[in-house]
Amino acid sequence: CSCYYIANKIVASHITQCLHSLLHVLQARNRMEPDRPIGYGAFGVVWSVTDPRDGRKVALKKMPNVFQNLVSCKRVFRELRMLCFFKHDNVLSALDILQPPQIDCFEEIYVITELMQSDLHKVIVSPQPLTTDHIKVFLYQILRGLKYLHSAGILHRDIKPGNLLVNSNCLLKICDFGLARVEEPDPSRHMTQEVVTQYYRAPEVLMGSRHYGSAIDVWSVGCIFAELLGRRILFQAQSPIQQLDLITDLLGTPPLSAMASACEGARAHILRGPHKPPSLSVLYMLSDGATHEAVHLLCRMLVFDPAKRISGSDALSHPYLDEGRLRYHTCMCQCCYSVPSGRVYTRDFEPPADRNFSHSYDNSLLSVWQGKELIHHFITEHQQGKRVPLCINPQSAAFKTFIR
Known part of the structure; x- marks a missing residue:
């Protein structure tokens, strides 16, 4: 698979000087040391580390400043519980x-996840060609993971190529749940607009809607789909207003019914401008891979009105993804397996979550200290009955670099 070359070339070009990992055992507790940095985000830093218990390379995410305030405390606890809740091949857990x-010295949290070799952003900006097969199998996995999240009642709220990790065998996992939250069924409950990286932000968020749903993630996937086809960002603007203008240049001026939840200022901005007809035919010029089927699915995702936008679950049924589904379940997935007589396929290719993610604790957290106690208890309880617990070696040079 040519993605093996892509991922390894990208990873090699971004590796910093490796730090030698030393393994220490102290009072039956293994000490873990960082090897090299692999990513930085708004709410933490990720390093490649070696698990001293089995020598396996894994990713270590540091969640700093957890207990600065109650909002940060709730956010980190939500992300931590989500990472422990997820059980899906296309979602990082x-x-x-x-x-x-x-507990008196408890200030930061370290989570171990599977180590992936690259991310979709690095693949897209690399010079390596992307075939139609690559695009289909990537898009299939994104939507497969998204269906799982949405069926659990979770909005990711920051789907972008950098938050889609990939391996050399083209396996993809959705990551970074720092902005994720449970979907709010009550339309009167206000939700923050400070979500989603601007280039992938849905029109309803750009227009100041105080309530939104899972359709904002589907819009982001549509933007990524177009980026995979054209190898460039579809809506690359300098400001949210310009972002909205680029969207209307493509989709045309939306009807009033599509702007029902928009704020007055955004609605006025659209209405005082000239009427724009849709120009969706330009999507066929993204690349040779922009076939009629591809553009049809893309147009179902990039719909201005979130009520008319296709859902992640329905998008998986689109004929464009049939080949991606076949390729994934023939040689990539863990839900199907081979026997001497042939391949045994699972009954449900895109399984939903077996239950909704609970966020009942949110309203019960009233202070930072209460949150610290709750998180400390959650981690301790999570480790019960598992392997020898791990801790950081604070004396290593690698760790001193890590905390900086």
Whole structure:
């Protein structure tokens, strides 16, 4: 698979100087040391590390400044519980959590996840050609993971190529749930607009809607789909207003019914401008891979009105993804397996979550100290009955670089 070349070339070009990992055992507790940095985000830093218990390379995410305020405390606890809740091939989950210190010294959290080799952004900007097969299998996995999240009642709220991790065998996992939250069924409950990286932000968020749903993630996937086809960002603007203008240049001026939830200022901006007809035919010029089927699915995702936008579950049924589904379940997935007589396929190719993610604790957290106690108890309880717990070696040079 040519993605093996892509991923390894990209990873090699971004590796910093490797730090030698030293394994220490102290009072039956293994000490873990960072090897090299692999990513930085708004709410943490990720390093490649070696698990001293089995020598396996894994990713270690540091969640700093957890207990600065109550909002941060709730956000980190939500992300931590989500990572432990997820059980899906296309969604990153927690393999382990490092043993916390005594509660008085407890200030940051370290989560171990599977180590992936690259991300979709690095693949897209690389010079390596992307075939139609690559695009189909990537898009299939994104939507497969998204269906799982939405069926659990979770909005990711920051789907973008950098948050889609890929391996050399083209396996893809959705990651970074720092902005994720449970979908709010009550339309009177206001939700923040400070979500989603601007280039992938849905029109309803750009127009100041105080309530939105899972359709914002589908819009982001549509933008990524177009980026995979054209190898460039579809709506690359300098400001949210310009972002909205680029969207209307493509989709045309939306009807009033599509702007029902927009704020007055955004609605006035659209209405005082000239009427724009849709120009969707330009999508066929993204690349040779922009076939009629591809553009049809893309147009179902990039719909201005979120009520008329296709759902992630329905998008999986589109004929464009039939080949991606076949390729994934023939040689990539863990839900199907081979026997001497042939391939045994699972009954449900895109399984939903077996239950909704619970967020009942949100309203019960009233103070930072209460949150610290709750998170400390959650991590300790999570480790019960598992392998020898891990902790950081604070004396290593690698760790001193890590905390900086």
